[in-house]
């Protein structure tokens with residue numbers, strides 16, 4: 518080591534093997550992965566994904582986007598279902614959001630995008646500029662102009678920023694990176710109505726909330742809205758890098774030949790993995806079970822942590838859960854890890870749990886026991 522940029526704070530453990538919802542380090546120690554690799558391996562290390570990747574690699578793993586790609590059509594079809602969208606495939610969440618920003622600008626002929634304070638949309642210049650957090654922009658000079666930031670759950674703050682040049686509003690329905698802040702139902706519905714009435718496009722960033730994370734294929738389904746554009750990545754390939762931008766078919770003309778593209782986007786391996794993931798998520802009853810399992814997990818978690826003085830709130834949607842605390846998070850995260858549980862932080866004082874959707878009741882109980890123990894230890898110190 519020593520030859521890598523220091524842009525990540527890495528723990529001194531390497532996971533070298535995985536099985537189901539468990540990771541194993543060099544010493545063979547098992548860790549229950551309550552991060553899903555930051556919302557990525559939503560199905561754990563699922564054998565179906567491994568099988569299709571191997572099979573596809575035997576056949577062909579890359580073709581340029583100058584040729585037909587029936588796997589892209591297949592994945593688009595599974596993502597779109599009965600709705601009226603077109604899909605564009607890329608390799609990450611940031612790229613998907615770049616595509617969304619470009620589509621919004623080109624299709625409306627307007628430039629301004631309103632996003633939200635504390636939002637996170639990625640690290641490329643466009644997606645970074647869309648993100649409503651100053652800390653991650655420090656030192657990089659001017660961002661992309663024409664981004665403005667409203668307050669989550671405050672429609673007036675959006676309206677105050679609207680001009681004749683507003684192309685789109687861009688929103689995470691649950692702000693993931695900044696602390697599991699859930700957008701309220703009436704706010705989102707009123708925002709969607711307002712956008713429709715004013716011809717402003719509504720972009721929903723489903724990079725973290727999508728692919729079953731909240732108990733629906735897409736979080737916008739909880740709200741009874743259909744965004745003009747939405748973006749996916751993380752769980753789409755269950756660990757194989759892939760992103761997608763879906764836009765209403767009526768916006769299709771703006772993305773005509775040569776307007777946008779990606780060498781690797783929609784790669785055969787990525788599409789094979791995504792197709793297998795979608796088959797599982799769309800199995801009859803799979804997501805309904807996720808919803809009920811997540812609700813019962815959250816209830817048990819709330820009971821177990823009810824008397825913990827350091828816990829101020831437990832919130833979230835489906836298996837996207839935040840535990841707001843009054844304590845030093847790094848201590849809690851490393852204490853949980855020592856007990857074989859991998860968890861994440863979000864924002865300044867929130868523990869973030871993104872367990873695999875395939876979590877068993879026994880695994881959930883095990884995680885709760887570890888969390889209870891680490892909170893007890895922490896409050897005793």
Ligand SMILES: Cc1ncc(COP(=O)(O)O)c(C=O)c1O
Nearest residue numbers: 609610611637638639724725750
């Ligand atoms: C909501 C959201 N959008 C975009 C991104 C960026 O995705 P990527 O890291 O794949 O570029 C993330 C990553 O955490 C995210 O949570």
